[in-house]
Amino acid sequence: MKTTHNNTYPLTMLSDGQRGIVVAVHGGIGFKGRMSALGFTPGARVRIVRNPSRGPLIVSVLDTQIALGRGQAAKVYVRIASPRRGSRRGGA
Numbered sequence: 001m002k003t004t005h006n007n008t009y010p011l012t013m014l015s016d017g018q019r020g021i022v023v024a025v026h027g028g029i030g031f032k033g034r035m036s037a038l039g040f041t042p043g044a045r046v047r048i049v050r051n052p053s054r055g056p057l058i059v060s061v062l063d064t065q066i067a068l069g070r071g072q073a074a075k076v077y078v079r080i081a082s083p084r085r086g087s088r089r090g091g092a
Contacts, residue, residue: 016048018048020047023077024077025041
């Protein structure tokens with residue numbers, strides 16, 4: 001995986017099952033507001049449910065699975081989260 005500045009990555013670079021913590025959302029005020037309403041706020045924990053090579057990503061945030069287009073997902077930057085202790089692989 002190619003690193004970006006400050007060890008943050010766009011959601012599009014994470015693989016299935018990887019977890020991250022939202023660091024920043026880039027875009028206009030409308031986009032940021034919409035993403036915030038969905039739960040993509042700084043500090044939010046996310047998990048990639050499905051990231052195919054094409055098409056939308058399925059992301060778990062706040063116990064909800066959300067489909068994001070690749071363009072939208074590319075504007076959400078996360079820091080890779082270390083695995084939670086005692087977590088099960090299938091958990092959110």
